[in-house]
Amino acid sequence: DGGITQSPKYLFRKEGQNVTLSCEQNLNHDAMYWYRQDPGQGLRLIYYSQIVNDFQKGDIAEGYSVSREKKESFPLTVTSAQKNPTAFYLCASSLGTDSFYGYTFGSGTRLTVV
């Protein structure tokens, strides 16, 4: 079955540490996205990538970094510069970035700073 897989499901980070969240898709989708969900805030875009080796900042990119070396993979690194990283992180993919392409979401990673 085709889908999008995020790992781990739960992640704990100490202050000052960088952590990397994994996102893999086997849908042959060109575009991939990272969103962050906070209570009462909806989904806010962190980064997105339309093709391999290219990505753009979203609305809240500060303190995050991404790479897109393979079509299937779009890992997100939460750096120590991110002041409030505790949140639920969602990865998504779509066939393209034209309006009519719906997104498929992963099941999310909950990151907690301890």
Place this chain on the structure above:
Amino acid sequence: DQQVKQNSPSLSVQEGRISILNCDYTNSMFDYFLWYKKYPAEGPTFLISISSIKDKNEDGRFTVFLNKSAKHLSLHIVPSQPGDSAVYFCAANGGNTPLVFGKGTRLSVIA
């Protein structure tokens, strides 16, 4: 500045009645609108969509209405069922830009 607004954080409806979830947008370039349903600790799942050339789209118990002049869309669920209890997100985009999401409305269907 919020481009997609869901002004009702929560809504309670009795089982069997109609649920109406509302969404407003400000960006005139948006030409495609979607509703997603989300359960806690899971990713959102696609529910229904509508393009700007239409004013209504139906899929079973779900109907989305678009009023372009008012920049307003609504999702109707008839009849509402307890399994519909979830957070519903309105989303929109236009051209080659990523989806912009509202803050969500938590729907509770009471048996």
